[in-house]
Amino acid sequence: MSLLEEFLELNTKEKLISEDDKLLLGISTGPDSTCLLYLLLELSKKIPITIGLAYINYQLRPLECENEILTLQKLSSEHNLKLHMKENPITNLSNIQNTARQLRFDYFQQISQEFNYNKVLLSHHLDDQIETFLMRLFRGSSLKSLIPMTYKSNYRKITIIRPLLNFNKRDIFKYLNENNITYNIDSSNVKNYYLRNKIRNQLIPLIETLFPTYKQHILHTIYNIKEYNNHIKYHFNSVLKTNLISKNSLEIILDINLFKQNPDFLQRKMIVQLTRKIGSHWHYFTYNQLDKIINRIYKSNYLGTDFLFHKKDINISIEYNKLIIYLDQEKKYDISQYIELEKDISYPVFSKPNLYPWIIKMDSINNENLTNLKNPFLDHQIIMYIDSGKITNKIILRPHEPGERIIINNKTGSQKIKDVLINQKIPLRKRKKVILICDGSQPIALISFPPYPLLRLAQKYFVDNQTKDITRILFTKNN
Secondary structure: OOHHHHHHHHHHHHOOOOOOOEEEEEOOOOHHHHHHHHHHHHHOOOOOOEEEEEEEEOOOOHHHHHHHHHHHHHHHHHHOOEEEEEEOOOOOHHHHHHHHHHHHHHHHHHHHHHHOOOEEEOOOOHHHHHHHHHHHHHHOOOOHHHOOOOOEEEEOOEEEEOOOOOOOHHHHHHHHHHOOOOOOOOHHHHOOOOHHHHHHHHHHHHHHHHOOOHHHHHHHHHHHHHHHHHHHHHHHHHHHHHHEEEEOOOEEEEEHHHHHOOOHHHHHHHHHHHHHHHOOOOOOOOHHHHHHHHHHHHHOOOOOEEEEEEEOOEEEEEEOOEEEEEEHHHHHOOEOOOEEOOEOOEEEOEOOOOOOOEEEEEEEEOOOOHHHHOOOEEOOEEEEEEEHHHOOOOEEEEEOOOOOEEEOOOOOOEEEHHHHHHHOOOOHHHHOOOEEEEEOOEEEEEEEOOOOOEEEEOHHHOOOOOOOOEEEEEEEEOO
């Protein structure tokens, strides 16, 4: 079977390219992207597709780039293809390959959005897969990272298609030569300055001498790793759902006792994955960092707050029986400073309701059935009932002040709010989000929200059999 036949069969099987797709091909005019272009032109004879070309000149190889641009202009004219070109000089030479990759993908996204391309095609092939696998293997990558590339992936809002992943470089050259297709050679690929080039030009020829069929064996290994990783991912998602208490864009809270029941590798994976989920610029933990975090989890006495890790804006700590991963910004969101509550009006409790979507509303109910006034806590709701006849001033929502006191009942008398919160195991980080309900200037209730729920109402304001009218204060979490 020829390379073209294999390409067409693969496309049908994997459903990579469909009728009426608008395709943006990242092209360098080298053998790989040129081969993919001509395969796409053959495919366009069978199904209606639109092909556009995208090229970036980094101005690192002036003479070669000039020739590449001329080649692209010729291809564009001959085949009536839209050509998108951009000059973007790379001045920081310390990490050229990563910088160039980022510039390329940003440009692909820009062009795709501007001209409505629905797929971006790249010409990575089997040899690229193996080089990437070996590089990551020797660097000590995770299981997931050893699965280098897939036919389909996403980058931000664009779909990436790599149709040549299972094709050998030799087969690509053979197709080009048999069809008299010209291409350009990037001279930087033969220079052993980059690690990838050293692997390609020095290590792989030696491996091929010792193991002539190494490509297929490594490819099978990659497929096996992918299957194992999918199984772990399925199991991981199930475990995470069990361990998870709550999450938002600033913090993730886990049950520490359930977390400790997991195997070591799942504990590590959970920390890494969840940290990446909230830390948008976070890249990796070292093995030593993960070891220290896990060891400290097991050594903690769980009696208060134990800080396990801090780097950049990422924090990991234990708060009593909970494992917390949170960003520094989480500390900055305080409650609404001062609200005089009016009946039947809803107010956001926190200054960032998109992150902490609790709403407070005050209304009146009758006391026909006092048995309905039990069970004030739900995951999404907190209800407080107050004897209306005992209220003497405006009901006010506000934060508590340092050193402030409250009288919950006559037996305990006046207590520091800080002491009440410590006794109720409200962690230091969350105490500023504990709110007061006041009768005028007098604090009458303390409220803390899940996952650290707390409701303490002064005994003086309790509803009893003598109560005539009831003021209900309802806290509801908007999902």
